[in-house]
Amino acid sequence: MKKQERDHEQCQGMIVPVRDAIDVLSGKWKLPIIIALGFGNKRFGELAKEIPGITDRMLSKELRDLEMNQLVKRTVYDTMPVTVEYSLTDYGSSLDKVVDELRKWGVQHRKRIMKGV
Amino acid sequence: MKKQERDHEQCQGMIVPVRDAIDVLSGKWKLPIIIALGFGNKRFGELAKEIPGITDRMLSKELRDLEMNQLVKRTVYDTMPVTVEYSLTDYGSSLDKVVDELRKWGVQHRKRIMKGV
DNA sequence: CGGTATCCCTGAGGATACTG
DNA sequence: CAGTATCCTCAGGGATACCG
Numbered sequence: 001m002k003k004q005e006r007d008h009e010q011c012q013g014m015i016v017p018v019r020d021a022i023d024v025l026s027g028k029w030k031l032p033i034i035i036a037l038g039f040g041n042k043r044f045g046e047l048a049k050e051i052p053g054i055t056d057r058m059l060s061k062e063l064r065d066l067e068m069n070q071l072v073k074r075t076v077y078d079t080m081p082v083t084v085e086y087s088l089t090d091y092g093s094s095l096d097k098v099v100d101e102l103r104k105w106g107v108q109h110r111k112r113i114m115k116g117v
Numbered sequence: 118m119k120k121q122e123r124d125h126e127q128c129q130g131m132i133v134p135v136r137d138a139i140d141v142l143s144g145k146w147k148l149p150i151i152i153a154l155g156f157g158n159k160r161f162g163e164l165a166k167e168i169p170g171i172t173d174r175m176l177s178k179e180l181r182d183l184e185m186n187q188l189v190k191r192t193v194y195d196t197m198p199v200t201v202e203y204s205l206t207d208y209g210s211s212l213d214k215v216v217d218e219l220r221k222w223g224v225q226h227r228k229r230i231m232k233g234v
Numbered sequence: 235c236g237g238t239a240t241c242c243c244t245g246a247g248g249a250t251a252c253t254g
Numbered sequence: 255c256a257g258t259a260t261c262c263t264c265a266g267g268g269a270t271a272c273c274g
Contacts, residue, residue, distance in 0.1 A: 104134075
């Protein structure tokens with residue numbers, strides 16, 4: 001096999017899974033929600049406070065998406081009025097390292113921008 | 118300071134930089150382009166071949182975005198007809214670990230989906 | 235070869251009001 | 255409290271054609 005062919009296959013081997021990940025995590029809000037839940041289970045209103053700028057509508061929608069992808073678990077307590085608690089699943093927690101690298105890069109990026117490069 | 122306040126601040130300290138990163142890397146195509154260039158400098162047509170499904174228009178637009186953010190460098194060679202080569206900047210290469218964690222997670226995710234969980 | 239110009243459409247995301 | 259309902263805007267992205 002030629003070098004270009006090897007390169008091409010290796011390249012696809014990276015691009016395809018990364019695109020799978022992007023598809024699940026797409027949008028402005030999913031990672032912030034996952035991060036917030038990483039600090040402990042939270043109720044709807046608590047999440048809304050923790051995530052700057054999100055509307056109720058988007059929070060509701062994104063939580064549903066994350067629940068469908070089994071990254072987040074929704075638990076309803078039969079109190080009066082009802083309380084609902086959101087938590088990360090183990091699968092959601094497996095994004096830990098991704099989030100951490102993204103955070104580290106983001107910190108460096110912000111520094112760079114601030115210096116006005 | 119109370120525990121909730123500490124948690125809140127720590128949480129913001131993660132969310133804000135991650136959102137900075139998301140803003141720069143947003144969309145379906147930027148990370149795939151960066152990955153492809155990680156395998157070596159490439160010309161427009163080579164990139165188009167390497168990235169499944171991208172249109173010329175999107176490739177052109179995304180390359181401009183990445184160039185503006187100094188993740189990618191564009192070099193024009195004065196041949197006939199002109200050839201243009203794209204390469205990762207050092208800054209672009211600094212996304213290395215982010216991409217790798219995303220790839221690892223994506224591989225696991227694909228396995229999980231395939232099992233039909 | 236390495237793009238641009240147009241046109242178009244969907245869906246992400248925002249604003250506001252309302253409900254059990 | 256934990257959302258829905260409704261309406262709206264805009265940008266991401268696709269298709270096709272064309273250009274130096």
